[in-house]
Structures are given as C-alpha cells and as structure tokens.
Amino acid sequence: MTYNFESDLSEAFGQLLKTETDYNVIIHIGKEPNFKEFHAHSCILRCRSEYFNKTLSAENIEEKDGKYIIKLPNILPRVFNVILNYFYTDKIDIANKTGTELLNFMFASDELMLKKLTNLVENSIIKNQQQFLQNDPIGILQIIYYCKSLVNLQEYFLDKICSDPGILFNSDKFTQLPAPLLEIILKRDDLNLKEIEIWENLIKWGLAQEKSLNQDVSKWNQDDINIFKRILYKFIPLIRFYEISTEDYFNKVKPYEDIFSKELRDDILKFYMIPGYKPKYTPRHPKCYADSIIINQEHLIIFTDWIDKKKDVKYIYNFNLLYRASRDGNTAKAFHAKCDNKGATIVVAKITNSEQIIGGYNPLFWDSSNGNKNIKDSFIFSFTNKSNLQSANVVYSIGNCHVQCYPNRGPIFGNDLGLNFSSGPNIWTYCWYLLNCYPPLDLPNSINVDDYEVFQVIKRY
Structure with missing residues (x-):
C-alpha cells in the first residue's frame, strides 16, 4: 500500500528554509535601499528553477567561505521572499495581490525561468486586473514589450488598446510612448480609430518630441519642416490618407504636406482628383472587422459590450460572417x-x-433538432438609425428563455423576434407578449426586412 505524506514533506522543507540549516547559497536581492540577503540550499534551487540550475553550474560562479554568491538586483526582496517559499513548499497565494505586485511577480518568475508560475500570474492579470492595465498603459506597454517571453500578455494588451484606443490615446502620458511601440500600434490592422483621428494623434505625439517646434505649422521654416519630417518619417507610410475625407484632409493634413514625399503628394492628389484612381496603399482591415453590408466595426464594439455585460471579465471577440440571406439564399x-x-x-x-436594424444574440448554437433550446444571457436589440449609435436599445432574456431550432424556420429568439417564413421570406415577426422571454423592445408585430446576416462570435481572450 502506498501512502501520500506530501503535506508533511512540504512543512519539513518550509521549516528547513526558516532554520537555514546547512545552507550553501547566498542570494543578494534588489538594490539599496531596497536590498536583502537570502540564504538557500543549492539542491532545492537546482530542482526548482532552470535559471538557478544553470547559474550554479557555471564555472565562473562567485564563491565565498564555501558558499555560492548569486546577485539578482532587478527583483524586489518581498517578491523573492514569496518565490523562495514557493521553491520549498510549492505553495503561493496571489489572490489578494495588487496589479503592481502581480507584475513584479510575473517579471521575477520570468527572469528565474519559472514558466508555470509566470503563466499563472499572467492569466491572473488578464482575468482580474483589467482596470490596472488601463491605469498606466504607457508604463505597462513598455514593460511587457521588452519582456519578450510574455507573448500572451503582450497580445492581450495590444488587442485591448486596438479595440478601445482611448485607453492609450487619451492618456496624459500618450506623448511619452516610445517610437518603436507607436510604430507597432500603427501597424496593427485592428486599430479601432478613424484615420483622421490616427493622424491627429500622430501630430500630437510628433510635436511633443521636439519642444522647440511652434504649435502653429504656418509659422515653420524649412529647418522646422526637416525636423518634423525626421520625427515622423517612419509613421507617414502607415497612415491611410485615402480613408480621410476631403474636408478633413484639407483642414488637418494639408498644412503638413511639406513633410511628405513628392510621390505621396502626387498619389493623394490623383486619388482625390481622378475618379476611379487606385492609390498605392494597403487599407486597414480590423480584426474586429465583419464582412458586412449592414453594420460596421462600431456596431461590433457595442455587441462586444452587450455580450460581456453580465460577465465579470471583458473579452476580445472575432465576428465571422456565416450567412447572408441575399448571398446564400433566403431559405x-x-x-x-x-x-x-x-x-x-x-x-x-x-x-x-x-x-433601422434589429437582431439578437444566441450564446449557444443553432441546429435542426426540431425543438427549442434553453439559453441564458441572450439579448435582442434594435438601432432606430444604424448610423446613430445612441439610438441603440437592447433587452436581455428573462426567466427560462429559448431559441427555436426548427429545420423549416430561420433564427427565432424565444417567441419574441425572428423569421418563421409563415408570412414570407422577408417578413420577421415580433410577438413579445406571447411568452415574455425578453422585455418589450418597441417594434411592430410584422417587420419587412431587406436582408439579414449571421455572424459566428469567437471568443479570443
């Protein structure tokens, strides 16, 4: 018979750490005034950390009085104290740590090559520390960018910024963003900003890099133009000038045309003056982009908020067009x-x-099972004017709601809203009073629809 005394072993190793009996490693952690010396056992460190195993195996490792000396100035003592205890007891509690403490844990565990612990803390930040990520976007961006192993967190935060650019571009510290990081963000195809807003923010950033420049471009001399050209030369090719309206271009871009190459100026002029001219550029296609003839990216952002409204965690979603009635057949x-x-x-x-547009969210799936499927956290919605996002109205499912999954019907949410083909392929019905799966949405009972689309909702994070 086999017995498991794992808890006793953990307690014994924890006691060994406290008494420091026969320790043979001295670890200098941090810098003055935040410095502390720790004592440990090489056999424990070798088993628990790839970093310590390599360091202790190095021929040139420093020794003093028969003990190994290791220096880690970039790790905070209070963080290493917890990690060292983890080495000996295999226990760590990060539940009540602040965002800053979690980041310090993550970077320390990354430096010590503790992949399991790094992933644990990284996932905790992603799931529970979204407000923290928004508080100092510049500082966090710099930290995670230069820590190359934190791929998941890098991608998560870049996705959040591109989905909600105000996190970064409305920050008081935006102009302090290093040029390489700004370049990475402007290269992203999912940056959710109008092109003129991207240009305005780039000008704001560029002017802040050289304090001697007059904020009034009309007062610049050739030296000023050359300075600004050097500051922005990497970023000019990243701007889709052809997606900027002629009015905005004339008022907000043209004053800076002297920093453009002659070829670019000519290409832009041809685009605005010659009907059908195809400029030399690659349009931005957002990751949150839907191949739709009915909605745009701004609607998708609202849908994302509605989907996440009843969740403690906010996620990033992709929207994949599955079906368009006018394209695939309205049957x-x-x-x-x-x-x-x-x-x-x-x-x-x-x-x-x-x-006006209407629709609904099915958090489960459709099928042809010839019955109803019970669902939670569903909603139906209406935009009185799809161009006016303030005209949106959404109501969430109440009680035992369902979707109808009949092979001879289209999408139907409860008994409230949907397409059953009984009155024709273009007539949707709204009958909330029959079952009350949703609160009232103020729609007519019979609705004539031009077209409808169905998008698969894929959760990324």
Whole structure:
C-alpha cells in the first residue's frame, strides 16, 4: 500500500528554509535601499528553477567561505521572499495581490525561468486586473514589450488598446510612448480609430518630441519642416490618407504636406482628383472587422459590450460572417446549412425603407433538432438609425428563455423576434407578449426586412 505524506514533506522543507540549516547559497536581492540577503540550499534551487540550475553550474560562479554568491538586483526582496517559499513548499497565494505586485511577480518568475508560475500570474492579470492595465498603459506597454517571453500578455494588451484606443490615446502620458511601440500600434490592422483621428494623434505625439517646434505649422521654416519630417518619417507610410475625407484632409493634413514625399503628394492628389484612381496603399482591415453590408466595426464594439455585460471579465471577440440571406439564399435550408452547430452567433437584419436594424444574440448554437433550446444571457436589440449609435436599445432574456431550432424556420429568439417564413421570406415577426422571454423592445408585430446576416462570435481572450 502506498501512502501520500506530501503535506508533511512540504512543512519539513518550509521549516528547513526558516532554520537555514546547512545552507550553501547566498542570494543578494534588489538594490539599496531596497536590498536583502537570502540564504538557500543549492539542491532545492537546482530542482526548482532552470535559471538557478544553470547559474550554479557555471564555472565562473562567485564563491565565498564555501558558499555560492548569486546577485539578482532587478527583483524586489518581498517578491523573492514569496518565490523562495514557493521553491520549498510549492505553495503561493496571489489572490489578494495588487496589479503592481502581480507584475513584479510575473517579471521575477520570468527572469528565474519559472514558466508555470509566470503563466499563472499572467492569466491572473488578464482575468482580474483589467482596470490596472488601463491605469498606466504607457508604463505597462513598455514593460511587457521588452519582456519578450510574455507573448500572451503582450497580445492581450495590444488587442485591448486596438479595440478601445482611448485607453492609450487619451492618456496624459500618450506623448511619452516610445517610437518603436507607436510604430507597432500603427501597424496593427485592428486599430479601432478613424484615420483622421490616427493622424491627429500622430501630430500630437510628433510635436511633443521636439519642444522647440511652434504649435502653429504656418509659422515653420524649412529647418522646422526637416525636423518634423525626421520625427515622423517612419509613421507617414502607415497612415491611410485615402480613408480621410476631403474636408478633413484639407483642414488637418494639408498644412503638413511639406513633410511628405513628392510621390505621396502626387498619389493623394490623383486619388482625390481622378475618379476611379487606385492609390498605392494597403487599407486597414480590423480584426474586429465583419464582412458586412449592414453594420460596421462600431456596431461590433457595442455587441462586444452587450455580450460581456453580465460577465465579470471583458473579452476580445472575432465576428465571422456565416450567412447572408441575399448571398446564400433566403431559405430555412440555407440558413441551417451555414449556421447550424457553429456556436454563439449574432443575427442582424436591415428593415426595409429605413436605416433601422434589429437582431439578437444566441450564446449557444443553432441546429435542426426540431425543438427549442434553453439559453441564458441572450439579448435582442434594435438601432432606430444604424448610423446613430445612441439610438441603440437592447433587452436581455428573462426567466427560462429559448431559441427555436426548427429545420423549416430561420433564427427565432424565444417567441419574441425572428423569421418563421409563415408570412414570407422577408417578413420577421415580433410577438413579445406571447411568452415574455425578453422585455418589450418597441417594434411592430410584422417587420419587412431587406436582408439579414449571421455572424459566428469567437471568443479570443
């Protein structure tokens, strides 16, 4: 019979750390005035950390009075104290740590090559410390960028910034962002800013890099123009000038045209003056981009907020077009062929002779099982004018809500909103009073729809 005395072993090693019996390693942690000396055992360190195993095996390791000397000036003593205890007891508690403490733990564990602990802390930051990430975007960006092994956190935070650029661009410290990091962000295809806003922020950043420049560009001389050109030369090719309106270009871009190359100025002029001219540029296609003829990226951001409204954690989503009635055939068979068993979906329909759109979110999936599926956290919505985001209205499912999954029907949310083809392929019905799966949405009972689209909702983080 085998017995497990793991807890006793953990306690024994913890006691060994406290008594420091027969220790043979001295570790200098931090810098004055935040410095502390720790004592440990090489056999424990070798087993627990790849970093210490390599360091203790090095031929040139420093020794004094028969003890190894290791110096780690970049790690905080209070952080290393917890990690050292983890080495001996295999226990660590990060539940009540602040965001700053978690980052310090993560960077220390990364330097010590503790992959398991690094991943644990990184996941904790992603799940529980979103406000912390927003408090100092410049500082956090710099830290995670230069710590190359933190790939997940880098991608997560860059995704958050591109999805909600105000986190970075509205920061008081935005102009302190290092040029390499700004370049990385402007190269991203999912940066959710209008092109003129990207340009305005770039000008703001550029002017802050050279204090001698007059804020009024009309007062610049050739030396000023040359200075600004050197500051922005890497970024000019990243701006999609062709997505800027002629009015905005004239008022906000043209004053700086002297920093452009002649080729770029000519290309922009041809684009605005010659109908059908195709400029030499690569348009930005956001990752949060939906191949839609009904909605745009701004709607997707709102959908993301609605999906996450009842969750403690905010996620990043991709929206993959599964079905468009006008493209794939406005039949129940076509809908189910494209949309069944695809996971969570958003359905969006355009009302005839108006700018109004309606739709709903199915957090489960569609199928042809000839019955209803109970769901939670579903919603249906309406934009009175799809161009006016303030006209949005959303109502969430209440009680035992369901979606209808019948092979001869389209998407139907409860008994409230959907397409059952009984009145024709373009007539959606709204009958909230029959079952009350959702609160009232102020829609007519019969709705004529031009087209509708279904998007697969894929959670990234």
